[in-house]
Every structure is written in structure tokens, then in C-alpha cells.
Amino acid sequence: MVMVPKVAIGYNMLIMSYGAYVTDWWCVDDVMSNNSRNNVTYKYCSNDDNSTCSRVYDDYTRTVVTEWDLMCERKWITPIITSIQMAGVLVGAVIAGQSADTFGRKKTFYLTLLLHSILTVAIAFVTSWQAFTVMRCLIGATLGSYLVVSVFPMEFLGFKGRTVLSLIPTFAAGVCLLALVTWWLHDWTYAHIFGGAFTVPFLLGWFVVPESIRWLTVKGKLDKAEKVIEQVAMMNGRAKPVNTKEIIMRICNEERESTMGGKPYSYLDLYRGWKMAKHSIIIQVTWWCTSASLYGFAFGIGQLSGNFYLNLFLMFILEFPIFIPIIYALNKFGRRTVATVMYGAGTISCIAVIIIQNTVPFGYKGVMITTLSLAARLFSAMAWAGIIIITTESYPTVIRNLGYGAANTAARIGGIVAPFIFTPSGNEMVPYIIVIVLLGLSGILTRLFLPETLGLAMEDVVQVDQEGDQEGVQETKDTPTNGHPFKETPDLTNRQSNKGEENKNGRRAPIICLFTENTRL
Structure with missing residues (x-):
């Protein structure tokens, strides 16, 4: 009920890839008879102010470009619309991060979903490109809000479950659906109505989806938190531990003590203390670079050779066969290692494109460049999956949505720049050189500065050490920190057998049901 609507989010996020698609058109002289369309007038932009030439578009498909004649002297409008959309995503990410940590994950999520449905249907009835923008x-803004707050189901899961939930290719499924729907309908208005209607049934999830136990606990809503725990225990066929109340009360009290009486958190807390500031800045730079690369490929899909609809479909359907291997790799080799390798593979793919552009004859290089571009985008997406998990796992509950929201904000700034990366500039190598720099920098930062969070529990509260740096809660003797920026307790909430599991250091973790005297939610 929470993750499947992401199909519509992916669909709507990339819908301007279709909106900016330029179908066949001719510059036809208004004075001439027979509405002449030939090779001379095909995609011809007249520079003469006195020209009587007007553009006539193939009526095979109806895009934003054909609707408002956004070609030649008006071609700058299309990337501007996309950038303004991504600016809205940025604003939504900022608002949702603060809202989810202040008012709750569930309220923010369902308000976002409702507004998304209404606005996406309403846009089909606008009559100017300005209103459309x-x-x-x-x-x-609703897309950015969803991407921030929809991660709250991870707060119910252990580290293996978080990987699966993060990597389910719902966003990719949405873009594949976009390719199929636009190929079928050939109309931007119907495509929007379809996307808005898709999310309506999921609004019923308000009646069944619980609020985050972690958020309820740190906010002092202990009765509601205990009811959710009872619901979880019942659905899993387990008995609620007798000391549930004491455990969540202790976490609540620690949070009140650490915030000096319940002072609300803000984005400033992501930069309070050198350790936290460094971690937050590196996370945000990595998200910015990855987003600019990914959306650069996606919004520039029309510049690649071959069929637009097929290229768009292939660009994201390739995530499905690699979905299971990446989940295994992230849980086996670690989030940081996989992300670094994927960044490296994406960089190498772009380098190969530049080599092909300068060595392969024109008639052969089109398919090769398209294939390598699709591969580079795929590798970038898999790297981002690892970064998303690191981001989610490395911030405590009280600032998790703030941290995730700030990272999403950085990503949306990258998204604002993305439409211009693959805008025709006369030099085909420039976009790929830009992507090489972005992916290479992301790989270096990830490998050298980001923590490995595999096997670590998600922390709940923040403490401040004697030097003024923000830390997590006090480390226990079994905690596998391994350079993690926040001290954490081991992940003991996902044990499924009487044999237990080994943590990253090879030690056998104790067996518990849901709580013990020394572990947290």
C-alpha cells in the first residue's frame, strides 16, 4: 500500500521525457498551396523575421512540444519546464522531511498521495504552457514529498528487509509503464489522467497502514506505539513481550533528555558537530551527482538513436533482471562496496562512449552508444540504491526523515540541472564527460568517506559527546561499529531461527523475540 504507488511517481517524474519528445515536423510556407512537406522544409528553423513559414507537426502523437509549438526559437521552454518541475520536487523534499519528523510519516504520506492524484488529473485541462509549467x-512537490516520506516502512524492518524494500523496482516499473501508455495513447493529456487515477485506490491504505513505531516512540506517543506493536505481533503470530511498555518508555525518556525537554529537530541538526556535518555534506554531494547523471540520461532519451518508446522502456526494464543479484550483493558484500563498484562501471561505460564516438564509423556507432548509455544509467541506478540504504540506515529516527529529505533536496538540485546535460550543444562528447566527472566523484566519495552500514541496527536517538559532536546512543559491547559515524546497537529485531545470526564481526548474536533488556526497537 505504501510502495506500489511509487509506480505512479516514477511514471510522473519522467513524463516530461515524453512531453519533450519532438515528433516529425515541417516548416510550411503559409503562402504556398498544397501545404508542402518535403526534405527542404523538414525540421527547418527559419531565421528570417519576415518568413511566412509556420510549423506543422505530424499528428501521430500529441506531446507538450506539439501542443504549444515549442521548437526553434521556443525550444528553450521545454528544458525550463522540466527544471521547474524538478525545482518543485526539491521544495517537496524539504517540506516533507520536516513534516514527516514533526507531524508524522503517515499523515505526510497520505496528504502527498491525495494532492498528487488531484493535481495530475487537473493538469490535463490547462490551456497554456505557462499554466502547464x-x-x-x-x-x-508531491513527487519530492513522496520520495522522502515513503521510506518509513524501512523503520519496521531489519537490515536485510530494508535492502529488499529499497530495491524493489517500482520506480522503474513506473517508467516502463509510461513508455507503454504513451505508445498506446499518444497524447500527453490522457497520459496525465492515467497517472493521477493510478494512485487513487491506494488512498484506502490510510485505514490499514500504521504510523511508524519509532516515530511514535520518540515523540512520546507511547500508547499508540504500543498498539502498533500489538498489531505487528498479532500479524506475525507472536506474543507481545511483557516489557514492551518499559522499553519504549526508556527510549522516549532518552530522547527527552538528549533534546533538553523535547526541543524539536530541524535541518540544522544535520550539520551540528563536525562528524554529523561531514557525513551529511558527503551524502548530499553524492545524491546530487547521481541524480544529475540519472535524470540527464532519462530526460535526454530523445537524443539517442532508435525508437523513443523502446529506448525509454529498455532504459528501466533492465533493472528487473539485476534486481535479485544486487539485493544479494548488498547483503553479502556491503552497501558501500556495491555502490562504489557500480559507480566505477558507469564511469567506464561513459568513457567507452567517448572512445566509440571518436573511432567507430558513423553507420555503426549509434546502436553501440545507445547500449552503453543504457548500461551507464543502469549502473548509476544500482549505485544509488546502495546510497539510499546507507542514508536511511545512518541517521537516527529523530532526524532520519530530515537527513533523507536533505539528501533528496540535493538530488532535486541535480535534477534541475539534468535536463540541460543532454541538450544538443554541437559536441556529442560534452554530456558524457560531465557524467564521467559526476559518477567518478560519487565513487570516490562513497569509498573514502561513507560508512558501511551492513548489519547495523537503525538508531533512534541522538546524543552529543564532550566535544559537541552529535552521536548515536551509547554503544554496547557487541556493537559492530566498523567506522560507522553513529554508535549503534546491533540489529536484533529480525531473528527468525533458534540458531541466531552472525554479525559482521563473526560473533553470534543473542536470540530474542522483539525486545531484550539491553536492546532497542
Whole structure:
């Protein structure tokens, strides 16, 4: 009920890839008879102010470009619309991060979903590109909000479950659905109505989806937290531990003590103390670079050779066969290692494109460049999956949505730049050189500065050490920190057998049901 709507989010996020698609068109002289369309007038932009030439578009498909004649002297409008949409995504990410940590994950999530449905249907009835731009900005805000707050199911899961939930290719499924729907309908208005209607049934999840136990606990809503725990225990066929109340009360009290009486957190807390500031800045730079690369490929899909709809479909359907191997790799070799390798593979793919551009004859290089571009985008997406998990796992509950929201904000700034990366510039190598720099920098930062969070529990509260740096809660003797920026307790909430599991250091973790005297939610 929470993750499947992400199909519509992926669909709507990339819908401007179709909106900016340029179908066949001719510059036809208004004075001439027979509405002449030939090779001379095909995609011809007249530079003469006195020209009587007007553009006539193939009526095979109806895009934003054909709707408002956004070609030649008006071609700058299309990437501007996309950038303004991504600016809206940025604003939504900022608002949702603060809202989810202040008012709750569930309320923020369902308000976001409702607004997304209404706005995406309403945009089909606008009559100017200016109004369309405003509506895309508002829709973008709902997209950014969803991407921030939809991670709250991870707060119910152990580290293996978080990997699976993060990597389920719902976003990719949405873009594949976009390719199929636009190929079928050939109309931007119907495509929007379809995307808005898709999320409506999931609004019923309000009646069954619980609020985050972690958020309820740190906010002092202990009765509600205990009821959710009872619901979880019942659905798993387990008995609620008798000391549940004491455990969540202790976590609540620690949070009140650490915040000096319940002072609300803000984005400033992500930069309070050198350790926290360094971690947050590196996370955000990595998200910015990855987002600019990924959305650069996606919004520039029309610049690749071959069929637009097929390229768009292939760009994201390739995530499905690699979905299971990446989950295994992230849980086996670690989030940081996999992300670094994927960044490296994406960088190498772009380097190969530049080599092909300068060595392979024109008639052969089109398919090769398209294939390598699709591969580079795929590798970038798999790297981002690892970074998303690291981001989610490395912030305590009280600032998790703030941290994730700030990272998403950085990503949306990258998204604002992305539409211009693959805009025709006369030099085909420039976009790939930019992506090489972005992915290479991301790989270096990930390998050298980000923590490995495999096998670590997600922390709940923040403490401040004697030097003023923000830390997690006090480390226990079994904690596998391994350079993690926040001290944590081991992940003991996902044990499924009487044999137990080994943590990263090879030690056998104790067996518990849900709580023990010395572990947290």
C-alpha cells in the first residue's frame, strides 16, 4: 500500500521525457498551396523575421512540444519546464522531511498521495504552457514529498528487509509503464489522467497502514506505539513481550533528555558537530551527482538513436533482471562496496562512449552508444540504491526523515540541472564527460568517506559527546561499529531461527523475540 504507488511517481517524474519528445515536423510556407512537406522544409528553423513559414507537426502523437509549438526559437521552454518541475520536487523534499519528523510519516504520506492524484488529473485541462509549467511545479512537490516520506516502512524492518524494500523496482516499473501508455495513447493529456487515477485506490491504505513505531516512540506517543506493536505481533503470530511498555518508555525518556525537554529537530541538526556535518555534506554531494547523471540520461532519451518508446522502456526494464543479484550483493558484500563498484562501471561505460564516438564509423556507432548509455544509467541506478540504504540506515529516527529529505533536496538540485546535460550543444562528447566527472566523484566519495552500514541496527536517538559532536546512543559491547559515524546497537529485531545470526564481526548474536533488556526497537 505504501510502495506500489511509487509506480505512479516514477511514471510522473519522467513524463516530461515524453512531453519533450519532438515528433516529425515541417516548416510550411503559409503562402504556398498544397501545404508542402518535403526534405527542404523538414525540421527547418527559419531565421528570417519576415518568413511566412509556420510549423506543422505530424499528428501521430500529441506531446507538450506539439501542443504549444515549442521548437526553434521556443525550444528553450521545454528544458525550463522540466527544471521547474524538478525545482518543485526539491521544495517537496524539504517540506516533507520536516513534516514527516514533526507531524508524522503517515499523515505526510497520505496528504502527498491525495494532492498528487488531484493535481495530475487537473493538469490535463490547462490551456497554456505557462499554466502547464506551474502545475508541473506543484506536481513535482508531491513527487519530492513522496520520495522522502515513503521510506518509513524501512523503520519496521531489519537490515536485510530494508535492502529488499529499497530495491524493489517500482520506480522503474513506473517508467516502463509510461513508455507503454504513451505508445498506446499518444497524447500527453490522457497520459496525465492515467497517472493521477493510478494512485487513487491506494488512498484506502490510510485505514490499514500504521504510523511508524519509532516515530511514535520518540515523540512520546507511547500508547499508540504500543498498539502498533500489538498489531505487528498479532500479524506475525507472536506474543507481545511483557516489557514492551518499559522499553519504549526508556527510549522516549532518552530522547527527552538528549533534546533538553523535547526541543524539536530541524535541518540544522544535520550539520551540528563536525562528524554529523561531514557525513551529511558527503551524502548530499553524492545524491546530487547521481541524480544529475540519472535524470540527464532519462530526460535526454530523445537524443539517442532508435525508437523513443523502446529506448525509454529498455532504459528501466533492465533493472528487473539485476534486481535479485544486487539485493544479494548488498547483503553479502556491503552497501558501500556495491555502490562504489557500480559507480566505477558507469564511469567506464561513459568513457567507452567517448572512445566509440571518436573511432567507430558513423553507420555503426549509434546502436553501440545507445547500449552503453543504457548500461551507464543502469549502473548509476544500482549505485544509488546502495546510497539510499546507507542514508536511511545512518541517521537516527529523530532526524532520519530530515537527513533523507536533505539528501533528496540535493538530488532535486541535480535534477534541475539534468535536463540541460543532454541538450544538443554541437559536441556529442560534452554530456558524457560531465557524467564521467559526476559518477567518478560519487565513487570516490562513497569509498573514502561513507560508512558501511551492513548489519547495523537503525538508531533512534541522538546524543552529543564532550566535544559537541552529535552521536548515536551509547554503544554496547557487541556493537559492530566498523567506522560507522553513529554508535549503534546491533540489529536484533529480525531473528527468525533458534540458531541466531552472525554479525559482521563473526560473533553470534543473542536470540530474542522483539525486545531484550539491553536492546532497542
